[in-house]
Amino acid sequence: xxxxxxxxxxxxxxxxxxxxxxxxxxxxxxxxxxxxxxxxxxxxxxxxxxxxxxxxxxxxxxxxxxxxxxxxxxxxxxxxxxxxxxxxxxxxxxxxxxxxxxxxxxxxxxxxxxxxxxxxxxxxxxxxxx
Numbered sequence: 001x002x003x004x005x006x007x008x009x010x011x012x013x014x015x016x017x018x019x020x021x022x023x024x025x026x027x028x029x030x031x032x033x034x035x036x037x038x039x040x041x042x043x044x045x046x047x048x049x050x051x052x053x054x055x056x057x058x059x060x061x062x063x064x065x066x067x068x069x070x071x072x073x074x075x076x077x078x079x080x081x082x083x084x085x086x087x088x089x090x091x092x093x094x095x096x097x098x099x100x101x102x103x104x105x106x107x108x109x110x111x112x113x114x115x116x117x118x119x120x121x122x123x124x125x126x127x128x129x130x
């Protein structure tokens with residue numbers, strides 16, 4: 001089993017589709033998720049300072065990307081491939097590597113390999129409800 005978690009975000013902006021791919025240390029990513037709750041982001045989208053510290057350890061210079069991905073996956077998502085999920089269920093789906101959701105202008109998916117994450121994203125495209 002890979003020690004990384006892979007996140008793919010497919011963005012549709014003005015008819016152009018771009019795909020951003022990220023991978024992070026799975027254990028560190030999970031420790032950030034374990035520290036989070038529904039109040040981790042304030043109404044302005046700012047992350048709790050204690051969690052922001054963990055995000056900094058995980059992402060280093062790119063910690064802003066980690067924070068944005070977490071916000072997108074846990075707060076901004078508008079539709080899930082498996083019904084609407086509670087905050088805790090979203091975290092569990094991410095930890096299971098089976099997370100996929102739609103945002104306003106993008107879709108985001110998680111997997112334990114790049115191929116698995118992409119497969120979760122493709123499942124979204126093929127779902128008739130989308």
